Amino acid sequence: MTNLFANLPQSLPEEVFQEILHGDGFRLERIISFGQATPAGQWYDQEQHEWVVLLSGAASLRFEGEEDLHVLHAGDFVNIPAHTRHRVEWTDEKLPSVWLALHYSKLEMPAR
Amino acid sequence: MTNLFANLPQSLPEEVFQEILHGDGFRLERIISFGQATPAGQWYDQEQHEWVVLLSGAASLRFEGEEDLHVLHAGDFVNIPAHTRHRVEWTDEKLPSVWLALHYSKLEMPAR
Numbered sequence: 001m002t003n004l005f006a007n008l009p010q011s012l013p014e015e016v017f018q019e020i021l022h023g024d025g026f027r028l029e030r031i032i033s034f035g036q037a038t039p040a041g042q043w044y045d046q047e048q049h050e051w052v053v054l055l056s057g058a059a060s061l062r063f064e065g066e067e068d069l070h071v072l073h074a075g076d077f078v079n080i081p082a083h084t085r086h087r088v089e090w091t092d093e094k095l096p097s098v099w100l101a102l103h104y105s106k107l108e109m110p111a112r
Numbered sequence: 113m114t115n116l117f118a119n120l121p122q123s124l125p126e127e128v129f130q131e132i133l134h135g136d137g138f139r140l141e142r143i144i145s146f147g148q149a150t151p152a153g154q155w156y157d158q159e160q161h162e163w164v165v166l167l168s169g170a171a172s173l174r175f176e177g178e179e180d181l182h183v184l185h186a187g188d189f190v191n192i193p194a195h196t197r198h199r200v201e202w203t204d205e206k207l208p209s210v211w212l213a214l215h216y217s218k219l220e221m222p223a224r
Contacts, residue, residue, distance in 0.1 A: 004165060005187035021163050021191065024218035025137050028163065051133050051140065053116060053212075055167065055187075075117035075167075079133065100165070102214065106136035 004030055004055060008096045012036070025106060031099040033059065038087035045085050048103040053077035057097025060089045081107075116142055116167060120208045124148070137218060143211040145171065150199035157197050160215040165189035169209025172201045193219075 012034035021028040043064060054072040061070040061078065064085035070078065080086055091097045124146035133140040155176060166184040173182040176197035182190065192198055203209045
C-alpha cells in the first residue's frame, strides 16, 4: 500500500485493520469500516493512547459517560487517552470510512 | 483545530507547520503548502524519520540521487528515513496541499 485510499472494497463483511508503520512506542494503522459498529454493549478500553482521524466516509464515537455522540466527517480527528472507554456507534453504510490511527504510549504534551 | 481541512487559506505566502501531537519519540504535524517549493539547491536532511501523507492537493518530492520525481496525490504516503536528503519540487498552485507528517525516532519494523 502506498495510498490510504487504495484498494477500498465495495462492501466489507468485517472491519479491516492494516498496520502501516510500527516504531518505538507507536503504531500507525489504516482502518476501513463499511457500516460496522462496535457490538452492542462492548467498549474499547485500550492500553495505549490513540490519535485517530477519519479521512473519508462518516462515523460516530461514543465515550462512556457522555450523552452526546461525537460525529466525525472527513478530516475530523480526536485524541483518545488510554483507558478512555469508547465505542463506534455507526459508520457510513454507503461509502467506506477510512481511518488513520496512531496508537502511542507516552504523551509529552496535551493534545491540542 | 479538530479537523485537518479546517482553516485552509485561499493563498499562503509561506508554508505553515502546525504541531498536532507531541509524544515520546514522535511528533505529528499538519503542513499546508500552496505553490511553495524547497528553495533551489536546498535539501531537507532530517535527524528523525518522517512518514508523510498528502491529504489534498498535489506535490512532488525529489530524493537525492534519484532521477525521477515522486509525484503525490491525495492519499499517497511515503516514508523518508532520517538523513535521506529530499526536497519538495513543487506543490499545487490552485489548491492548498495538506500534509500529515509523523516525525519519529526509532523504527522497529521496515516501513511497508
